[in-house]
Each structure stands twice: as structure tokens, then as C-alpha cells.
Amino acid sequence: MALATFLSAEDVDFHAPAAALRDGADTPVLEAVAHAHTRGYDVVCLPLTTDKWRERWRRMCISTMGADELGEGAEAEARAEAWRANPVFELGEVTMTRLDEADGVAVMLSDWLELDATDDWVRHDSEIALQQELSYASYLDVHTAILPPPRNRDQIASYGRTINTCLSRTPYMQLSVRLPIYDPSIFRPHASRTSSPASPSFAPEPPSTPSIRTPEPPTTPSTKASEAELNATWEMWDIVRSLCAYSPRLTLTLDLTPPLPSVPGVLNRWAAEPIRHVFLPASTFIANGKGYPVLPKGSQMFIRDIMKHRPIVMLSRAGAGLHAKGGEAAYLQYVRHLEKTSPTVVQAKTPGTVENFARGYQDYLQAPLQPLMDNLQSVTYQTFEQDPVKYQKYEEAVYQALVEWPESEKIVIAVAGAGRGPLVARCLLAIERSKRPALVYAVEKNPNAFVTLQRRKATEWREQVELLFGDMRTIQVPEKADIIVSELLGSFGDNELSPECLDGAMRFLKPEGISIPASYSAYMAPLSSSKLYNEVRAGKDDKATETPYVVMFEAVNILSDHGGGHGRRCGPQVQECWYFEHPRRDAFLNEQGLPPTNSHNTRSAKMTFHIPHAGVLHGLAGYFEATLYGEVGLSIHPQRKDLVSKDMLSWFPIFFPLREPLYLPSNSELQVSIWRLTNQRQVWYEWYAESFLPVYHPLSEKQKSGSPRVDGRGSFAAAAATPFATPSPLIDAIDNPFITAERPVKVKEVTKRAEEVTNIETGVVKIGQTSLHNPGGRSSWIGL
Amino acid sequence: MALATFLSAEDVDFHAPAAALRDGADTPVLEAVAHAHTRGYDVVCLPLTTDKWRERWRRMCISTMGADELGEGAEAEARAEAWRANPVFELGEVTMTRLDEADGVAVMLSDWLELDATDDWVRHDSEIALQQELSYASYLDVHTAILPPPRNRDQIASYGRTINTCLSRTPYMQLSVRLPIYDPSIFRPHASRTSSPASPSFAPEPPSTPSIRTPEPPTTPSTKASEAELNATWEMWDIVRSLCAYSPRLTLTLDLTPPLPSVPGVLNRWAAEPIRHVFLPASTFIANGKGYPVLPKGSQMFIRDIMKHRPIVMLSRAGAGLHAKGGEAAYLQYVRHLEKTSPTVVQAKTPGTVENFARGYQDYLQAPLQPLMDNLQSVTYQTFEQDPVKYQKYEEAVYQALVEWPESEKIVIAVAGAGRGPLVARCLLAIERSKRPALVYAVEKNPNAFVTLQRRKATEWREQVELLFGDMRTIQVPEKADIIVSELLGSFGDNELSPECLDGAMRFLKPEGISIPASYSAYMAPLSSSKLYNEVRAGKDDKATETPYVVMFEAVNILSDHGGGHGRRCGPQVQECWYFEHPRRDAFLNEQGLPPTNSHNTRSAKMTFHIPHAGVLHGLAGYFEATLYGEVGLSIHPQRKDLVSKDMLSWFPIFFPLREPLYLPSNSELQVSIWRLTNQRQVWYEWYAESFLPVYHPLSEKQKSGSPRVDGRGSFAAAAATPFATPSPLIDAIDNPFITAERPVKVKEVTKRAEEVTNIETGVVKIGQTSLHNPGGRSSWIGL
Numbered sequence A, B: 001m002a003l004a005t006f007l008s009a010e011d012v013d014f015h016a017p018a019a020a021l022r023d024g025a026d027t028p029v030l031e032a033v034a035h036a037h038t039r040g041y042d043v044v045c046l047p048l049t050t051d052k053w054r055e056r057w058r059r060m061c062i063s064t065m066g067a068d069e070l071g072e073g074a075e076a077e078a079r080a081e082a083w084r085a086n087p088v089f090e091l092g093e094v095t096m097t098r099l100d101e102a103d104g105v106a107v108m109l110s111d112w113l114e115l116d117a118t119d120d121w122v123r124h125d126s127e128i129a130l131q132q133e134l135s136y137a138s139y140l141d142v143h144t145a146i147l148p149p150p151r152n153r154d155q156i157a158s159y160g161r162t163i164n165t166c167l168s169r170t171p172y173m174q175l176s177v178r179l180p181i182y183d184p185s186i187f188r189p190h191a192s193r194t195s196s197p198a199s200p201s202f203a204p205e206p207p208s209t210p211s212i213r214t215p216e217p218p219t220t221p222s223t224k225a226s227e228a229e230l231n232a233t234w235e236m237w238d239i240v241r242s243l244c245a246y247s248p249r250l251t252l253t254l255d256l257t258p259p260l261p262s263v264p265g266v267l268n269r270w271a272a273e274p275i276r277h278v279f280l281p282a283s284t285f286i287a288n289g290k291g292y293p294v295l296p297k298g299s300q301m302f303i304r305d306i307m308k309h310r311p312i313v314m315l316s317r318a319g320a321g322l323h324a325k326g327g328e329a330a331y332l333q334y335v336r337h338l339e340k341t342s343p344t345v346v347q348a349k350t351p352g353t354v355e356n357f358a359r360g361y362q363d364y365l366q367a368p369l370q371p372l373m374d375n376l377q378s379v380t381y382q383t384f385e386q387d388p389v390k391y392q393k394y395e396e397a398v399y400q401a402l403v404e405w406p407e408s409e410k411i412v413i414a415v416a417g418a419g420r421g422p423l424v425a426r427c428l429l430a431i432e433r434s435k436r437p438a439l440v441y442a443v444e445k446n447p448n449a450f451v452t453l454q455r456r457k458a459t460e461w462r463e464q465v466e467l468l469f470g471d472m473r474t475i476q477v478p479e480k481a482d483i484i485v486s487e488l489l490g491s492f493g494d495n496e497l498s499p500e501c502l503d504g505a506m507r508f509l510k511p512e513g514i515s516i517p518a519s520y521s522a523y524m525a526p527l528s529s530s531k532l533y534n535e536v537r538a539g540k541d542d543k544a545t546e547t548p549y550v551v552m553f554e555a556v557n558i559l560s561d562h563g564g565g566h567g568r569r570c571g572p573q574v575q576e577c578w579y580f581e582h583p584r585r586d587a588f589l590n591e592q593g594l595p596p597t598n599s600h601n602t603r604s605a606k607m608t609f610h611i612p613h614a615g616v617l618h619g620l621a622g623y624f625e626a627t628l629y630g631e632v633g634l635s636i637h638p639q640r641k642d643l644v645s646k647d648m649l650s651w652f653p654i655f656f657p658l659r660e661p662l663y664l665p666s667n668s669e670l671q672v673s674i675w676r677l678t679n680q681r682q683v684w685y686e687w688y689a690e691s692f693l694p695v696y697h698p699l700s701e702k703q704k705s706g707s708p709r710v711d712g713r714g715s716f717a718a719a720a721a722t723p724f725a726t727p728s729p730l731i732d733a734i735d736n737p738f739i740t741a742e743r744p745v746k747v748k749e750v751t752k753r754a755e756e757v758t759n760i761e762t763g764v765v766k767i768g769q770t771s772l773h774n775p776g777g778r779s780s781w782i783g784l
Helices: A028-038 A051-061 A073-085 A120-139 A153-169 A190-194 A227-243 A264-271 A297-309 A327-340 A343-349 A378-385 A388-403 A422-434 A447-464 A498-508 A530-538 A542-546 A641-645 A747-756 B028-038 B051-061 B073-085 B120-139 B153-169 B190-194 B227-243 B264-272 B297-309 B327-340 B343-349 B378-385 B388-403 B422-434 B447-464 B498-508 B530-537 B542-546 B641-645 B747-756
Strands: A002-006 A043-047 A105-108 A144-147 A174-180 A250-255 A275-281 A312-316 A411-416 A438-444 A465-469 A481-486 A509-516 A519-528 A575-581 A603-611 A615-629 A632-635 A654-664 A668-678 A682-698 A760-769 B002-006 B043-047 B105-108 B144-147 B174-180 B250-255 B275-281 B312-316 B411-416 B438-444 B465-469 B481-486 B509-516 B519-528 B575-581 B603-611 B615-629 B632-635 B654-664 B668-678 B682-694 B764-769
Touching (some): A120 B603, A153 B668, A227 A264, A297 A343, A312 A327, A388 A641, A411 A422, A422 A481, A438 A447, A481 A498, A498 A509, A509 A615, A519 A668, A542 A654, A603 B153, A615 A668, A654 B764, A668 B153, A682 B764, A760 B227, A760 B682, B028 B043, B073 B120, B153 B174, B153 B227, B227 B264, B275 B297, B297 B327, B378 B447, B388 B422, B388 B481, B388 B509, B388 B632, B411 B422, B481 B498, B509 B615, B519 B603, B519 B668, B530 B542, B530 B654, B575 B603, B615 B668, B615 B682, B632 B641, B654 B668
Parallel strands (some): A002 A043, A250 A275, A275 A312, B105 B144, B144 B174
Antiparallel strands (some): A519 A615, A668 A682, B668 B682, B682 B764
């Protein structure tokens, strides 16, 4: 995190005397910037233009409208046309004129420009002015410019188109869209909501300077806010960045001026967006018991959470003495305190956590390992051997299996895929602890790792371990095993071909023998992340969007919630795709003890997720959970990992990207299809998704009177057969940001609402789909 | 059109004696094919496999399920695994064994294969069988294979994925998906609708051969069909072809066995799809008064209409004597009669129609002309000079202007952009007819065309015409004109820069002078066409999807209807984008009489279309309409062209493609934004679209009692502010296919339905969007 201060004309006298503009002289801007640094700010943000510019622009571009009758039109129009042909500033219209003044400064462009005005000419002339300002900022080598906020949903496409043009004409600058998390006007009385676009509802004209306005204090809401109202600013952002084709130079400046809603779903979505700045005026702070400035609880939590974006937190008017105690330093200290206590920062500093182990790997795309096709390097083994949890779990599983094993003279354990030997070592520990008579075979096909194994046998293990060099699918083993132990799992369970390898190893398992792991499942959840979407596209290669990646998620948002949806057909937030178990029951095998085909290892899954809040699907998150033995397991399932194998480091989740983002409205349903396919030489995944929205259908009198209802679910027309249906009737109660723990929704209210909609029938209508990814395994596959 | 016959095992004895399989011998198949050709069929379609194959497949792949308890499982499973590892036919399982038998034959693959079965293993083994059949058909050099129909919406993604694999593994064959226009079971009693996917509802297992089953006769419907139910088969087709990435080798075989609904919107959508075959069993025909086979009116109209696809019409059982009179020949004659009387065929044969003039140009993409940047070839002028209507309209406009001109000694006419002189000639004719004193200046900048003008002056026009060589924007003219006549319009009106050129020409127009044309507008409509989508993509160049094309539409469907939608905010089917008029009023000009900037020629438009029936948006159709003078105009607006300028040949519509298709559900709304943008050197268009769906919102008691309602329309949150709304309550009445002209919807019924939904409030929710096309004019622009 960096701390910034926004200095407006209230803080700096931009109309400096001419003497101060001479090269070498100390200008008010230079002084203000230097002063801010001494107060502890890393970055200073200044407006680029002054009132003079605003006045001239308005005289040229606004006051000509309707002036023709007065005979003043022609002259103003002449000035405007001259300016449009050659846009140029006059001295005094810009806050900075020298390169040293702009050094390291972020600028706020004229926020009174209306790129989304209803009037065609205001839009047109705002665009010319914006280009003029950006061109001047670029001349001063400014690296970051904060754009005037969008205000008018009806013209948001024009706003987005203009910003896209700016991005291509200003090739190096970072542009940032300033937006509140929601439109605060939705909680004001009716009158202010129908305000014309010319006086925008959440960013009205500032009194005289382009500083961000101090908001009205939060009031008790006069109406409840609907889901769509809370979505409105995010929806505008989504359109703007989509029109700008997810340019990596387009970021967000979140304006935290209005109080935050308490609905996590509405806030979580911002975590998946490129937040660059957080705008935090002193007026947003409240006084604590001692009079020092602190933030309301919702804002605290939110800022702590978004610290993972390493944002620039921009304070304004912190020196204005709005709070009784602490002075300006108190605001800075408070924000630094939020950073230090943010979960991301805390975890990253705690040894033994995945976050600490994986620093620098957040949202970094890695190709999944193919240990069957490739012989791993020693350094790769070493990385994974560092995991204390995984091997402890294996030791425990082997231990319990041994302890529970029936009376026997000798228990034969085979480690299938021994690598450099970590499982062998753990088996030996388990044998020692269990005091059972046992012997270990270690099978390994990597000739390089086999050298390490030989060294360890010679120096550590001696006759307790027999080494066998070869592929477990073909190797001849001197005797059959009671227990086969393997660590062949990938982030998605089967994606490193554990099923196929263990099929081969089952040849040397006794009929009543067991496999550790005994079974594993793959899980999925729908994911939003503009970061990952851009990372995938940065690959340029078309195949980059057709291949899964291993990645430690950070700037992401899982779009699904805990089920429900139309007819309750939606499953939980994270859903099981499929399941493998070893040994297989009733398997048909040839004379070599191998399955004649790999058909039994194909899988397909179709899952339905409920999407409570509008979002953009960029891909699918994949996880696995395995049962090693009995109650001992391994899990990276986001809701179960801490329960099953806390602080395990070996696996990041897997990410199945989408070529094109899929927009999902609030209360929609997402059907994900994924296939695990195979031929004689390869295994691959294909994936695809469709989206649906509940719509309603009024019942005819006849239908009400009880004639049999058509229901095609599962049959020919399935989802389409009952077309118009209903979202939850509770939708507007759920998302009232002012419903807190102290004032829960009353059950009685809920019942009443449900009754009101009895003449509504439910169903869903299809609204979108993705393309089929990785068809035929053409772009990515795993070699058998 | 071609005529085909489908021969099933009822028609041909596929289990021929071994003697008949010898090379050179005449087999039953060869005899049947030869006999079909003598009866007038162009193509023969045969099943590829016999009952024997079906029985073996079922024994292997179906009867093993649950057989384990009987101890028969292992043996069957061994056979199945052996087959999966090496799929091979036995003699007698296929209908053809020799290359000459398959010569020119289309095959129907085993239609009992369930690629979309609910059971994983049935799906898996159906896919292997299908690949086996395709591989064998490919061996026999078969060019067209009709696929088993999809039956299960729930597993349609699996079906589509499989077909996509087939397309890539069988590189040359055309694959065709057989589908009825709707699922006929929706009009059957309730019981048959909940049929399990294993006994599919519209394509049940044929009794013993894989021939297409004779349907039950059409019955009075027991329930009304909803919009979504009528959509169901199209929706499945859309998913399949999307999963197959719009492969040009994937076509449709429309099964016209069930009676057709009378709703044009539901039928029109098929016009935009790649219909290759139409399946028409003899049982679909009814007997006319004399006992001859004819088709019901709906089917007649539909078949006439789709003749533009030049389909293969496939009859079956025409020789079975189902109708009293005419024998087999009567069916063929009847279909040929439908072809001859189809509008497409009739128009193409009528001289003077666009369809006749433009044969071979249907759905062919052309880059728009840039006559300002490029000097046209004489042959291009010649093509456009052939238009009898356009120049007649120009002559009439000039004539009327002259007749109405105030008393004057000399009326000066300037033809701005004279080309090879057609407008000059028409001006002279108008002058002669009007008997007014007038003189013509002809301005032309194309040096090559100027030679033609000089020849015509020397030989035809003499002193009646003065020639001026140069660009109308800069040329000096000896005297100012009373009337400037130009023909600078493109398919979209302004897309050949008529506004910019005429801005320059206005310098030499007298203050009270007029321009012919006086004004023009651009129009748009949302278009679906898989053909055009594929044509655009065939360009391979990424820019191909970012540039407009001139194209004569044929296999297209306009998705919008005549307005309505939520809050009636949707405009008509074809909507006006913008308007230009000449001369401009109150224009500000510099000393040279030119506008200092081109800002006044920028335009933007945002249009909202109502989409009654689910469809896929592939692009936007563009048209223009111009007023030449008074009531005289030119128009290619689809609903007005015949009124304004019937049989005008010069302009095909323009097509703005989309990079990715946008799915639009029934009753959705489409907002299209388009911009005409300019810099000092270029003009270009950018376009973008968003889709919305009405959803409902139950009113709370408080809201019902009359507290002021939030309505954000036009303000900040606009479309999103009132989120959950209602489609037309009439939706299921509108689309009942059995409502015909004889039984219109009663007004009383409508009112009643509207009352039922009074506790529903309306709004729309965003469901999708396109990308921004041609940003910054990077991919296509018009040079100034």
C-alpha cells in the first residue's frame, strides 16, 4: 500500500504569480508536494486544471446553446470551432506548467467534464477537452490520471468508447475511473433520484474547485435499495472496461465517500477488479470515543480486505481539522494500522501459511505439471517435499491402515511413484510407530530420481526398502502388495493421471489390498477475475485460453452462493464434478491385469450454480479433495481445506479460463459442463457453460384451477419447457445494506411476501453461453 | 433445389445374398438407387446400418447394465471392451459394402444412437459407435451423413461436443443434424411429455428399422404451447452449432413431419440457418379435393420460402400409396410446383427486380466503395448507371424543383460529382420538360471520368453544360448555383462522405439555393444470419469483423419486431440512427466558406429493439432513405423501399458484423449504440450492443399503498434502477401456433390476463453485451 493525499485549490494556490513559474523558482505546487512528503505521504494527487479553464470551456461549449436568438451565438461558436480545431490551454488554466512540478504527481482530470452527457454537443466537446488534458498531462510526463466519473447509465457506452480512444491515443499513461461502490442517491428521498443527467446524482458539480465533494452525512434510508441499484456503479464499470477491452492500463479509483453496504456479495465483487486507488476523504471518518478519526466497521473490513491489491489510499482534507484529536497524522496512522491488520498482510507474514510460502505467486499462471510425461527436476521435488502437512497426513494414513490391518506375518507396502523418497520415509516411520511387520517396495520411473533413491537406500533405509525401477503400469513386481501408497494427485485430483497410473499399479495389489489414497473428487466454482482474464490473454497464443492453469488465487471472486435458485435446483457454492476410487470395483481386466480401454476413466459433469449478484465469469476454479485412509484426507476445497488439511502447501487451485467473459445478471443460474476425455495416448478436459435467468409467467385461470401442469424438467425441453419464472421474492430484502445483525429480517415478513406471489409460476430462460473450450484436446492435453 | 428419396429397409432388402455382394454384381442397393433415379430423384438417402448392428450394439452396451447379478456381466463387458478398443462392423451390419453402392448416396447414421442419453455409458458408447459409422462412411467416400437427432435438452452440450469431435475427425464430410421445427410432443397429452430421456419424445425408437417414423396425425392441442416450448428445438440447434464453432460443414435437416405452427417469428428464424435438407414423409401430405397429395397451407408457405436455401427435399414412402391419386410422381410434381412458385425463384426470373439484377450476389460481402479516395473505374459507373429508377427519381426531383422555382432569368444547376454524366443528362431532360431557362455546371474530380465528360460535352451537350475539373470541396466555380445536384449517397446514407463533400460544395450554392438530395437518414435493424457470420469469419483477418460490408441479404432474419417491450420503450423493427440535411442551417463557416472542423458531422445513436423470439445476433443491417426534393425520394428501408423507389437497383444494404454472436432470449430488448466519428483525415463508425430482459418484482404492501415509486429512467442508474420486471402478459397467447386468422385473440381475454398481474412491477435487467467494434477507426475508415 502507498498513501497519497489529494490537494485541491483549497490546499494550494494554483494561481501563482508569474515569478513563481520561472524555471528554478519554488512554486506553490513544488512547496505543497514537498510538504506532503514530509507529512508521510508517498504520492501527491493534484487537479490538472483550474477554474479558469472550466469557465472558458463553459462559455465556449455550454452557453452557446440557445444563444442564437440573442445574436451572441456566432461569436461563441467561432471561438468553440477554433478551439475544436486546435485545442490549447491558456496560462492559468492548468495547475502545473513545469516538468519538475509534475514529477511523481498523479493528476485528477477535470471532473466536471461530462463524457456521458445526454446532450450530443456537451459529450462531443467534453471528449475534445479530455483529450486536450490527457495530451497536456502526457507532455508533463504524468503517469497516472484519474478520469471524470461516469454519471449517466444511459450514455455509459459513449463514456466507455471515449475512454477507449484515450487509452489508444495516450499510450503510456495509467487511466483510472473514479466510482463509488454504489450510487449513494438511492438512499435519499425520491426527489434527488430523478435528477437530470446534467446534475449527476452522486458526483454533483463541486462548489468551485474540482475537489471531490464532501458528502451529506449518512441518513436513515428512505427506501430499501434493490439489488440492481446496488449494482449500478459496478455495472457501469463493467461496461466501460469491456468497451476498453480490459486494457491493463485502465484501473479503478474506488470512492469510499458514501457509507458501505453490509452485503458481502456486493462488496466482494470489487475484489476481482483492478483497484488502483481508494479515495478516502477525511469526512468519511467518524470520531471514536476519544475523538480520534476512525472508519465505520464496514469500511474498515473492506479496506483491510482490498489491501491485497496494494492500493494507493488517497486521503483528502486530512489537514482540515474535521476531527477533534490527532491532527493529520492520525488519519495516516489509522490507515497504516488497517494495512498491518489486514488478513492478506498478516498471513503473508506468518510462517507456515500458504500465503507466506507462496509470496510472489499470487494470480501467477503456471502450467500444470506433467510428471508422467516429463521427468521432474530435483528442485521441483524439493519444493513439494517442504510441505509438512501433506506428508504428515500420509504417515497418519499409513499408520492407521497398518494398525487396523488383520493379523499378518508381513504386510507389503508398495510406494507407486516414490520420487526422491518422501513417502518411503513416511511409510517407514508409520511402520515403526505401528510396530507391525512390514516391508516397503519403492517403484519409480524417473531415472534421475532413482539415483537419489539408491543413495537413500544405501545410506538410510537399507534392507527395509526394495527399489524397483520402471513405470508402475508395466513393471514386474516380485510380490503383490497389501497397501499401495501413491502421491499422483494434481490440483484437480485426476489431472496428473493418477487414475490411469493406479489402474496399472493395481496389477500388483492383492485382491483384498487397499490404495492410499482410497478415493478423490474434483470440485468446481465459477470465478470472476479481471486480473486472471488479462494474464491468460497476455499469452497472445490462441491456445492460452484453452488450457487449465495452476494458480494461487488472490484478486478473484467466486460468483456462486450457497445454492437455492429456481426450484432449488442449484447446488452449493463449490460443487463436485466427479469421483475416482481405487481399487475399482468389478473392473473388467485383460490377461495382463490391465483395463482393455480407458473408457472407465472418462467423466462428465453438469453443475448448476446460483449467482446472487451480477458479475462477469472469467473462468472456473478447480479443486480436489482426497480420502487417504479412513478419516485422513487432503483437501484444497476452499470451505473444507482448513478442516481436512490446514496449511497444506503443495497444491494451488486449478483455473479453467474462458475465451470470452460471460456476463451473469443478479439471481441468474450458471450451468457448467466439463468433460474428462481420453484416447489411447492422451487425457484432456473440455468445458462449456450456459447461463439462465428466472422469469415469471402469470397463471391463466385454467391453470390456477388445477389442470395438470406441463413440466419438462429432465425430458426433451428441460430447462426451456417452463419458460417464465421468478427470482426469490425476498430479493429486495436480502440486499438492504442497512439490515445488520441487530435488525434481522423477520420471518413473518418473509412469509407475507411469499404469499403475494402465489399467482406466479417459475421457470428459467437461457440468456447466454460460452464457446466449447479445448475441443478434442487440440490445445492442451496430458500425455499417457 | 434437388429432390431426394429416403429408402429404408421397407424399401430395400439390405440383407442381400452373398452373391449380390460380389464386385460387378447388381446388388439390391444398386438396383434401388438406379430405380430411384428413373423415377426422377436427384439424390438417394439410405440408412448406413441394419438391425443386426443395432442388436449387437444393444447386447454389448445396454443389456450389460444390471446384468452383473446374473453373472452375464463379465462376458458382455469383455465383448464391449474389445469393441471399444477396436470398433469394427460385421458383414450384414451395414447396408453397403462396395464403393459403387455408395456412389452419390447420402447416408442416415443409426438414429437410435443416444449421444445425449442421461446414462454416462450409453452416451460414451453411442459416441464410439457414431465415430465408427462415420469412419466407415468416409471409407465408402460418402459426402453427406445425417446424424441421429438430439433428444435431451439436459445433455445437449454432450451431443454438441461429440458432433464437434466428429467434424474434426472426419475432415471432408458434411454432417447434418435432423430436427423438427418444434417438439411435437408439446401438443400431446401430459403423459407423453414427462417421458424419460431414454424414450425421447419426438423421435421415439422406430419399430424395427431406422427409418423416420410416421407421426400420429395432428390432433387438437391439449395445452397451449409457450414461446419457450416452440423455441426448444431451435435452442438445441443453436447450442450444437455454437459448440461446433459454426462449422460450415454442419448443416440442418429440417424434419417437417409435425404440422407447422402459424407464428411467422418462430418459422422465420430458420431462414437464417444453414438448411441443407428438408425431410418430408408422404404421411405429411394431405389429400386435396381430388385425392391428390398436397401439403397444408403452413407447410406450403414455409417450403416456398426456404427454397432460397436451394435445399435437398427428401421424400420418403412416396411409393407406399398413402394417397388415392397420382402415385409417386404426384409428390415429386407437387414439390417442383412449390419450387416454381416460390417468391425467390419467381423474383430471380423477373427482369427489372433487384433479385434478378443481383443474381449470384446474395449474401456476398463487398467492401463499400470509397469514391472520394479512389477514382472509380468506368465499368463501376456503368453498373450503377443501369439503374432505371434512381435516375428517373433524380430527373423528377430536378424537374419539380425547376417548375416550382421563382421567376428568374437563368437558373444555375451544378452537378457536384458528375462521374460519366448520368445526372447531367437527367438535368438536361428536366430542363427541357420544365421549359425553364437553366444552365448546368458539371464538377468532377476523377480525371479519367472527366475525359468521358469532355466527349459527351463535345458530342451531346455542347454549350448547355460547362465542365469544371476538381474536387468540389476546393474548386473555384465561376458563379454560384441555385440548385446543387449530387449522387454521393452510400448504402448507409452518409458512408461515402456525402455530408463532408456537400459541406464543401455549399460554398458555391446561393443563400436561397437548394440541394438535391435535401436530406437523408440512416436506419438499422438487428440481424441474424449464420451464413453472414461465417462469411465474415472466413476473412481470417481480425479486421474482417470490424468493418461494414455491402451485401444483398438472403439467408437472414431480422430479429426485432414492431416495438413494444417493457414500458413501450422499444422502437420499431427498423430504426432511424441519424439525419443529415443540406444546406445546413446556421452553420458557422470560415472565410473560405468551409466549416472549421468536421464536428457537426459526428453523430451518435442509441436504439432499443424488442426481440420477440429467441435468436442470435450476428450483426446489424443498415439502410438509408433520402429526400431528393419535395415528395421525391430514394429508399432501401425494407418497409418503405417499394413505396418510395420500387425496383431501384443501385444499393444493397450495409452490414455491421459482430465479432462474437450475441444470444437474445425471447422477449428481450436490444440496445444498439452506433457512432459516426471523424478526425481531420477520416470518418469511421464504431458500434456496440447490450441486451436486457424484463424480470418481475413483487410489490410490497407499502409500495402498493401508493408511496412514491423510484424510477431512475434516464438518470444515473437508468435501465438498472427498476430491476425486476415482466414480459408481456400475453406471451403465451401470442405464440399459440393454432391461433389463425379465423380465431384471433379476443380483447376480453387480453384484458383479463393483464389484470392478473397487477401486483407485478416492471423493469429490465442487463444480460449481455458485445465488444466495441472498430474502436478509433483502427480497422476500417473512410478517407476524407
